[in-house]
Amino acid sequence: MTTVLEKPVRKQPQRLGISPWWLLAPSTVLLVLLFGWPLVQGILAAFQAEGGAFTLANWERLFGDPYFVEALLNTLLLIVIVVPIQLVLAVGMTLLIQSKPKFGGLHFYVWAIPLAVSDLAAGLVWLTVFADRGYLNSLLIGLGLSENGIAWLNYDNPTTMLLAVVVAEIWRATSMVFVIVVAGVQMMPPDYDEAAQVFGASAWQRLWHVTLPLLKPSLQVALILRTILALQAFAVAQALTGRNFPLLVGETYQWYVNLQNPAVASAVALVILALSLGTAVLYMRALRQPSAGGPR
Amino acid sequence: MAEIELHNLVKTYPGGTTRATDDVSLHVADGEFMVLLGPSGCGKTTLLRMVAGLELPDDGQVVIGGKDVTYLEPRKRNLSMVFQSYAVFPHRKVGENIGFGLRMRGVDPDEVKRKVAWAADLLQLTPYLDRYPAKLSGGQRQRVAVARAIVMDAEVLLMDEPLSNLDALLRLSFRAELKKLVAELGTTTLYVTHDQVEALSLGDRVAVMRQGRIAQCDAPTTVYDLPAEEFVGGFIGSPPMNFLTGTVVAGGDGGFQLDLGAHSVPVPDALSGFSGRQLRLGVRPESFGVAARNGDPGGLPAELEVFEPLGSSVLLTVALAGHQLKVQAPPTFRAEAGESLRLSLPADQCRWYDPETHLLLETS
Incomplete structure (x- = not known):
């Protein structure tokens, strides 16, 4: 009797136990081949000497390279300047769209266009603006504000170089933050804002006490994505300045392609990975809702 | 304030x-x-x-x-x-x-x-x-x-x-x-x-x-x-007000009657101007008096179609001269579907409406 009763109970979970693995298998294989294997290879390469023995020489070489420190500082500087500006701009643009202006739909698409432009293309577009004989200098000379134009991207002008990269990055990547924030605002029921209006809140108070707190989850997503992507900024700076304004990913490229040293290139890549993971954890911790269970 | x-x-x-x-x-x-x-x-x-x-x-x-x-x-x-x-x-x-x-x-x-x-x-x-x-x-x-x-x-x-x-x-x-x-x-x-x-x-x-x-x-x-309007009577009340359409004709005693087909209901003198024209009568379900067939010889004969006991009252669906009406009776009232009933209609519970404007007509 007991065996008869037990059988169907045991059979059910067993059937469920195998089939999910079959369904997961294709994506697992793909992930292992395209991500897992290169990742392992990269980590191994960073710690291996040419014969395959364990070594820290690659790291010593990397840390001894003056370009590495400069690239690290430049990357962090770019994040610290660009991300907050993009966040403020995106929220501002969202509020403008939300106020339902004429041709609001058109504005939305125009502001979202940079999303569709590739990094390198964006870099080249801005190169035509900032080059010695670019649009900006032509304009300045035409207006009589400058005699021969300004060497924006010259090695001797690190400030204007940074400025050019910042402007190009803001133009290129604000639209992503904007799209995320717009989605967040549109998911918010209008009642909260209306309640705040009725209960005496001014426009600023409504933004500060109602809209922004309710937008927190969207802002968190935008911040994490934007910071990690900014860590990977490469093509825009490469197109504008070459190696005059080094960035971390640019260094990876430099070591791998020009210096033919995959081991040190892997070490740089691992530094970027560690920074990305660190930022994500930091944001998650910092932006967690005050009540552990979450008020929503 | x-x-x-x-x-x-x-x-x-x-x-x-x-x-x-x-x-x-x-x-x-x-x-x-x-x-x-x-x-x-x-x-x-x-x-x-x-x-x-x-x-x-x-x-x-x-x-x-x-x-x-x-x-x-x-x-x-x-x-x-x-x-x-x-x-x-x-x-x-x-x-x-x-x-x-x-x-x-x-x-x-x-x-x-x-x-x-x-x-x-x-x-x-x-x-x-x-x-x-x-x-x-x-x-x-x-x-x-x-x-x-x-x-x-x-x-x-x-x-x-x-x-x-x-x-x-x-x-x-x-x-x-x-x-x-x-x-x-x-x-x-x-x-x-x-x-x-x-x-x-x-x-x-x-x-x-x-x-x-x-x-x-x-x-x-x-x-x-x-x-004030038929709409209000039809929207408020559960079930809502009943409406009956009939033609106003002169009665035998000098007054006027609303001819509903097989039966008629007296019309207030104030509405004598509607003589020969149509008029709408509105009655709340609880305003009807209900009695079994032999109870009230003066009432209007109607046939009971559905009997629904609701606890605090009894809801009846009755047919009166081809019109279907909802009638609310006291909880103690008992009858079977298919039975004949007699409905009485107190004059002060009748509301009269103009069939074109659907507005309430003054009767006093």
């Missing part, structure tokens, strides 16, 4: 073809509890939102406490509101939610604390002041929304279907509580609902709306007893 005056408010939503409110005028006295009642899409919420300042009218005027506020921002109108969805801020604790309006106005923190404690006590929310709304039940969230509205000491209290998201039992108990609370506060209140029972039970007056217009605005008992 203040009175609300609405003058000829017209509003058409962008892209809409019909007017959401069509030249609506309404006067709510100081301290009065006014209910806007109507089916969905009748414009009652639009009207409320125009008073709140959340919608702007295309034409007309909103006056609160003698001051024209038609185009004033909501926050400058000195009113508070309870939303249908409650709109209790999820990122604020209950206490912060209740005190929100006061803090936005820059009231002294100690005063805010005192008022929040007062409102929380009144609505039995004191144990929950430090919780987030997500940890509250629907009924408690509803109380937070009401508490947030009453701490404001506003001149006008607006409520947009505040009870519609509660379950039936909770709605019943909170209805009475709300009525008591608002009566104690004495605030001028504008209350929107589609629930006729809620409207009749709460309102000092009820404005019944239809297609952007106010069909009738009167005391609850008047709206129920003397519906």
Whole structure:
């Protein structure tokens, strides 16, 4: 009797136990081949000497390279300047769209266009603006504000170089933050804002006490994505300045392609990975809702 | 405290073809509890939102406490509101939610604390002041929304279907509580609902709306007893008023009769002008007198089609000269479907309507 009763109970979970693995298998294989294997290879390469023995020489070489420190500082500087500006701009643009202006739909698409432009293309577009004989200098000379134009991207002008990269990055990547924030605002029921209006809140108070707190989850997503992507900024700076304004990913490229040293290139890549993971954890911790269970 | 005056408010939503409110005028006295009642899409919420300042009218005027506020921002109108969805801020604790309006106005923190404690006590929310709304039940969230509205000491209290998201039992108990609370506060209140029972039970007056217009605005008992339009009689009451159409003919005794086909009902002398024309008769289900076949020889013979015992009363569906009627009988009444009954129709319970305008006709 007991065996008869037990059988169907045991059979059910067993059937469920195998089939999910079959369904997961294709994506697992793909992930292992395209991500897992290169990742392992990269980590191994960073710690291996040419014969395959364990070594820290690659790291010593990397840390001894003056370009590495400069690239690290430049990357962090770019994040610290660009991300907050993009966040403020995106929220501002969202509020403008939300106020339902004429041709609001058109504005939305125009502001979202940079999303569709590739990094390198964006870099080249801005190169035509900032080059010695670019649009900006032509304009300045035409207006009589400058005699021969300004060497924006010259090695001797690190400030204007940074400025050019910042402007190009803001133009290129604000639209992503904007799209995320717009989605967040549109998911918010209008009642909260209306309640705040009725209960005496001014426009600023409504933004500060109602809209922004309710937008927190969207802002968190935008911040994490934007910071990690900014860590990977490469093509825009490469197109504008070459190696005059080094960035971390640019260094990876430099070591791998020009210096033919995959081991040190892997070490740089691992530094970027560690920074990305660190930022994500930091944001998650910092932006967690005050009540552990979450008020929503 | 203040009175609300609405003058000829017209509003058409962008892209809409019909007017959401069509030249609506309404006067709510100081301290009065006014209910806007109507089916969905009748414009009652639009009207409320125009008073709140959340919608702007295309034409007309909103006056609160003698001051024209038609185009004033909501926050400058000195009113508070309870939303249908409650709109209790999820990122604020209950206490912060209740005190929100006061803090936005820059009231002294100690005063805010005192008022929040007062409102929380009144609505039995004191144990929950430090919780987030997500940890509250629907009924408690509803109380937070009401508490947030009453701490404001506003001149006008607006409520947009505040009870519609509660379950039936909770709605019943909170209805009475709300009525008591608002009566104690004495605030001028504008209350929107589609629930006729809620409207009749709460309102000092009820404005019944239809297609952007106010069909009738009167005391609850008047709206129920003397519906000014057939629509009002048909909308209020469960089951609604019965309507019978017949032709007015001269009776044998010099008076007039409404010929319903096989039977006739006496018509008041005041309506003799309708002689030879059609007339509509409206009767509430509970206004009929019902007797078994042999009970009342003077009554109208009718056939019982459906017998529904409802506990506190008995609902009958009867056929009278080809018309189907709903009749409410005392709970002790017993009969079988298919039986013949006799219906009596007291003259003072008959309401007469013009078949073309559907408006109530004066009979005295």
